[in-house]
Amino acid sequence: MILHHSTWPAVEAYLRKSSGIIVPMGSTEQHGPTGLIGTDSITAQTVAWAIGTHCGALVGPTLSLGPAQFNLGFPGTVSLRPSTLTRVIVDYVLSLASQGFRHFYFLNGHGGNLAPAQCAFQEIHAERSLASHARAAVHFRLRSWWDYPEAHALRQQLYGLGEGMHATPSELAITRALLPDACPPDELPPPPVLEPDFMKRHGGDNHDDAQAHRSRFPDGRVGSHSGLGLAEHGTQLVALAAQAGARDYAAFLAGEEGA
Numbered sequence: 001m002i003l004h005h006s007t008w009p010a011v012e013a014y015l016r017k018s019s020g021i022i023v024p025m026g027s028t029e030q031h032g033p034t035g036l037i038g039t040d041s042i043t044a045q046t047v048a049w050a051i052g053t054h055c056g057a058l059v060g061p062t063l064s065l066g067p068a069q070f071n072l073g074f075p076g077t078v079s080l081r082p083s084t085l086t087r088v089i090v091d092y093v094l095s096l097a098s099q100g101f102r103h104f105y106f107l108n109g110h111g112g113n114l115a116p117a118q119c120a121f122q123e124i125h126a127e128r129s130l131a132s133h134a135r136a137a138v139h140f141r142l143r144s145w146w147d148y149p150e151a152h153a154l155r156q157q158l159y160g161l162g163e164g165m166h167a168t169p170s171e172l173a174i175t176r177a178l179l180p181d182a183c184p185p186d187e188l189p190p191p192p193v194l195e196p197d198f199m200k201r202h203g204g205d206n207h208d209d210a211q212a213h214r215s216r217f218p219d220g221r222v223g224s225h226s227g228l229g230l231a232e233h234g235t236q237l238v239a240l241a242a243q244a245g246a247r248d249y250a251a252f253l254a255g256e257e258g259a
């Protein structure tokens with residue numbers, strides 16, 4: 001069930017049986033010479049919609065802008081400040097919480113969203129903890145589609161170190177499965193393999209400024225051999241992530257612990 005495709009009486013009826021909602025989060029940024037600028041939003045929304053279908057869960061509007069300042073040197077990138085995304089998430093959650101939603105499952109497709117999202121969750125918890133009057137508790141879970149163990153294992157098996165960090169073959173494979181006519185052919189050579197220390201320090205898109213980023217990664221890929229990502233891999237990755245996500249969402253609604 002997709003919020004944008006629903007009426008308010010349908011949402012009111014949904015709330016009588018569930019307090020959960022899935023929120024896809026992506027970005028709008030360059031994804032190398034052959035990757036679509038909407039890759040992170042397209043992938044997150046696709047997996048979220050598939051989880052929603054498995055679980056009969058409502059899926060909210062996709063947050064399709066995220067912090068991507070490091071990619072502003074590439075045309076087409078649109079970035080939010082991290083603090084802006086945090087505020088957007090707070091307002092998104094509190095809007096729905098005011099109507100009775102209590103379980104917010106964020107399905108993420110962009111590393112740079114992780115820290116601002118966690119910050120937003122803490123802001124909301126803090127408002128409740130600091131309030132002098134009682135407010136309903138809300139619950140959060142944040143997952144990136146590539147972190148589900150089955151999806152992670154397939155990425156490792158298919159691409160190894162060629163997965164890299166940005167414009168990854170796995171995310172491009174998903175867009176190639178969904179939008180074959182929009183995706184140009186990819187015969188690019190592999191970019192230099194990233195050092196483990198670099199990957200550790202720059203996890204969650206913790207990159208430097210746009211000028212430094214483009215000069216270090218001139219074609220926009222960060223260690224990712226994008227051409228390895230075939231459409232059939234994308235179909236498999238979405239199916240695995242959606243199955244794992246559906247189990248995880250059900251566990252979340254049942255009150256099982258999980259960060």
Ligand code: NI
Binds near residue numbers: 039
């Ligand atoms: Ni991406």
